Amino acid sequence: MQRLLDIVFSGLALLVLSPLLVPIALALRLTGEGEVFFIQQRVGRGGQPFGLYKFATMLKNSPNLGTGTVTVKNDPRVLPLGRFLRKTKINELPQLLNIFKGDMSIIGPRPQTQRCFDAFPARSQAEIIKVRPGLSGIGSIVFRDEEELMHASKEPERFYDEVIMPYKGALEEWYVAHQGLWTYLAAIFVTAWVVLFPESRLAWRVFPQLPAVPPELAGAV
Template sequence: MSRRIELIALLAIDALMFSLAYALLYLARFEWQWFGQPKLYPMMFWLPMLLMTAYWVLLFAFSGMYRERYAESRFDELVSLFKVVTVGVLILVFAIFIDTLEPSSSREAIFFYWASVYGLVSVGRLGVRTVQKALLLRGYGVHKALIVGWSDKVEQLYSEVSRYPEAGLKIVGAIRVARPGEQPPVSESEGDGAAVAVAQVGTSACTIEALPRLIDELGVQDVLIALDGRDHDALLEVLRLCDGKPVKLKLVPDFYTLIGGMARTEHMYGLPLIEVLPEPMPAWEQSMKRLMDVTVSLLVLGLGLPLWLAIGLLIRLTSPGPAIYKQQRVGQHGRIFTLYKFRTMYVDAEARTGPVWATKDDPRVTPIGRWLRRWRLDEVPQFWNVLKGDMSLVGPRPERPYFVEKLSREIPLYNRRHRVKPGITGWAQVRWKYDSSLDDVRQKVKFDLFYIENMSLRMDLKIIFRTIYTMLAGKGQ
C-alpha cells in the first residue's frame, strides 16, 4: 500500500482501538464494578473518550509511531508499542487516575487499562501489517531500488532481492562498475523491463556520476551498494553523490568495518543489509524539535509584530524597493524553497556582479540594512519559513542553488548538509564568521557535518543561547 494509505489505515485503526480500550475501562469501572464501588459516576461518556483518543494519537505521533516502518519486523513494532503505551499510561496515572481510583483497586484498574490499550492496538496494527505484507507480495507499494556494484555483485544481489519479495524491494536499475580491462554491455534490462544504466569507472561515456540523475528519473527510494571491501574510493563517491537525496543507502555487509560508526545493521526477511547514515535524531527528539520550532516562531512573529511592521516601514522609507527580500535557497533533500529576509541591500545589488558573497563594509548594504545585519534582525522573516516547514530554528544555513552547484564540486561531502532541514542559525554560525571566501565555506562545512552527526535537543538549545548572545553583543555583519 502507498505511504498515504498506510498512514490513514494506522490512524483509523489506532483511533478505533483507543476508543474501545476506553469503553472497556468505562464498563469495567462503572457498569461491571470490577474495581470496587466508584466514588462518582461521570456525567458524559463520549467527550472523555474523544479526548483520551486524541491524547493517544498525539502521543503516538510524538513518539514516531506513525513514521514509515517499511518492511520492518512486526515484533520490533510491538516492542516499540510496549514502551510507548507504558509511558502513556504512567502519564495518565499521575495526571488523572491517581485522584479518581480507589486505593485498594487502583493497580488492577491501571493494569486493565494498560492491557486493553496495548492488546487492542497490537491486534489492530498486526492486521494492518499483515495486509501490507500481502500487498507487497503482490507488488503493491514496493520500494524502487537501484544497485551500484561490480558486474558479478550486481547479479548476485539482484538474485538475493528477488528471493525475498516480502522485503518490498523492486530493482529498477543498476550501475555496473566494470573492473579494469572489462568491457561491459552497452545496455541491458533486469526483471520486468527495468532500466539498467551501465557505468565503467575511468571512461567518459558513462560513469558513477550518473547516480543522482538515475535516482531522480527512476524515482529510486533505496540504493543498494554491492562493492568489495577494498573499494573505499567508490563507496565514498556513492555516499557523496547520494548526500542530500531522499534515499536510504544499504550495503552488502562487506563494508561494515569501513563505516562502523555511521551504520545500523538490519535483516530484511533474511536479506542481510546495512543501513548507512540512518536518522540523526530519535523520533521523539525530532517531534520536540518541531514543536520548539513552531512555538518559538509564533512567539517571535506574534509578540514582535509591531516592531517588525515598523522595521518594514523604515526600510521602505529609506531606500526604494520592497521591505521583504525573496531568494531561492536549497533545503532538505535538495528541494528549492523561497527564503524571506528583511531587505538590507539596494535593489538589484547583484545585477552587475552576479551571485557573490557579502563582504565586510559591503557598499551594497543600505544604512538601515547595516544596522539590521549587526543585530541579526534581517533574519526575522525566516521564522515564517520555519512555520511553513521549509526551515528549522537550528541547522546548516541554506545556500543559493548557484553556490550549491559550485561548492558541491569543490568541497567533499558538501551535499551532506542537505540531510536535515536548514536553520536560521547553526553550529557554524556561532563558531565561525560570515562567508567571504571558499576557505570560510570549507570551515563551516566541517562545523555543519559535526552538527549533523551530533544532533540533539541539548545541542540545539546550546546553539540558540549562543545565537542570542551574539545578537545582544551586536556581532552580526
C-alpha cells in the same frame, strides 16, 4: 519534538516581535528602493530550493552586481538602513515565517544560495541536505563575522571558496552527526549569548568536540 518546538518558538517570536517588525517594514517601504522583503532561492532539505525571506537590505539587482550572492564588508550594494539591519541580524527575522511554514528550523545548517552551496565539499553537501536548514546553527555561530574575514583577505572570493566554506562544511557535518534536543537547545542559547557578547568563545566550551580550526583561520573564529 524539534519540529513542534520550531512551530511554538517561531509563532511566539512572531507575536512578541511584531511591535519591532511592523515599524521596520514601514521604514523600508518609505526608504531606499521601497522594498520590504527580499525573497531569495536557497537550497533546502533534500536539495530542494525554497524562497527564503529577509528584510530588504541591498539594491534590487545586487545578485547581478559586484560579487553576486557573496557579500563583503562595506559592500556598496547595501542600503543605509540595511547596514544596521545586517549588523544586528534583524534582517534575518522574517525567516521566522520560513520556520513556521516548515522550510527551515530554528537550528540547522544555514541555507545557502546555489553558488555558495556548490562551494561546500561534496561530502558536506550530501550531509547538509539531510536536515532542515536553520535560522542559526553551528556554522553561523562560529562564522558570525564572515564579512570581516573576507574583507581581510586580498582575494575574498578565493578565501571564501577555499578556506571558509570547507571549514563551515565540516562544522555543518558535525551538527548533522550530533543533532538532537540537547544540541538544538544549547545552540539556541549560544546564539543568543554571542549576539549579546560577540567576542565570546562560549561555543567552544559548550561544543568542545567541534572540528579543529584550520591554520588559515586560527585566531579569527
